[in-house]
Amino acid sequence: MKTIFTVAAAAVFGLASGALAADLPDLGGQEVVVATENAYPPLQFMDPKTGNAIGWEYDAMAEIAKRINITVVYENSSWDAMIPAVSEGQYDLGMTGITIREDRMEKVDFSDKYLTSQMRMIVAGDESRFDDAAGFAANSDFLAAAQPGTTPFYVTVYDILDGDEANPRIKLFENFGAAIQALRVGDVDLALSDSTAANGYVTASNGGLKIVGEPLGTEDFGFIFPKGSKLVPSINAAIASMEADGTLEALNTKWFLDYKLGQ
């Protein structure tokens, strides 16, 4: 049923996008260097079977490129280096599920949001001492894992704990996989992640992990650009047209529902 609807929607919206495309800017094949890390499934990751970079953001960028006529060149970056590198103009655009945040806007320009994600609580599979954020916050023995500078870190600090970024109840890890391992061996009791990655880890853990509680707040993802980039209005126009004709929704269905992570 869902497939039929998607196909029908694509057909209808496909016509609509033809009409809309006429209003979009044409950048004449201009080269745009895009920084990616490929470590954020299903937005961008390495297909475990083929080793190729795939994901929601690659599909979206390909569609944007078609609509505003740009040539995309991908370069690998790491999360630590991406914001400084884009800020100094090393790349024209950075994408890796970057949450639109005020403090980051001092360094880089953001596009309009192209995706909204929810934050979930991951705990050990046999966790029975708490099942929501308040229950976790109430006991000062419970520890959380987070990567410094990421949205899960800030949500843990401000939405679950007391707003103290140096709170000793947060154990910092260099990457999310390490945080998950700490959770599995019992060094910490909680780790936050957006719903997609959370589901991926839980599926791959064979019962070692589970998700508890309600989703915590939402985050909007945007592309980042060097300050004053002239690309922003064109990319925004493409995002708006993809939102309007259902392309973004179709990508959500493809990558969040139909694609099975970690298998």
Next chain:
Amino acid sequence: MAASSNDKEDFPWWLAAVVLIGLYLGWQVVASELYLQILTTLTKGIKTTIFVTIVSFTLASLLGLLLALGAGSKWLVVRQVTRFYVEVVRGVPIIVLLLYVAFALAPALVELRNYLGDMIGLEPIRTRQFPLIWRAIIALMVAYSAFISEVFRAGLQAVEEGQIEAAKALGLNGWQQFRLVIFPQAIRTIMPPLGNDFVALVKDSSLVSVLGVLDVTQLGKVIAAGNFRYFETYNVVALIYLTMTISLSLALRRFERHLRDKETTE
């Protein structure tokens, strides 16, 4: 040199143990589709790791040698400047050096290049034309040159004063003294710790992953993020680094023994 005769006789039990573990892990890799997939993808990073290691080690050795000679200079300014460089660089974590070089030194170098290029009519280049892999290599070169210069300095100072006097008495000039008398003797003291630094650099080259350089470590990070199999992935990463470092250690031992044998037969 008396102590070294022992490790000639010792049967390398540790190596036998390593080989057994390696065989076991190797069998795991071949038997499991997941491990095999990880290994296949990771192999793409080995070339980068080796390239980064060899280039930055070569450059660091050259700079280290210059620094060591600077430390023994007859001019106070040169001696103090070298000392300053070695002490400061040796005390800063490599990961911090990497970020400094990539995002402070590299843009400054590009600016300098454009300033100088402007005078002779060259087109200005942009920072992005300075690839991150070369910024990473420069950072590793800077970091390791400080350690290596100390190795060279110790080796050069270990050459007896009488040898230099004899060389002078033979009428050799400064360069000839260094090339024919001092360096051939110093190299035997230098080799073991220098080899040690090389093995350490194979591992430390993994730090370039913070700049997104696609070496074995960065690929491991990316793979683990995609398949959610953190342990399996890092097992393979460890296996690859161990294979590189242990075979390198064995090669270095052979080479040291070769130097030693040459010394005794001379």
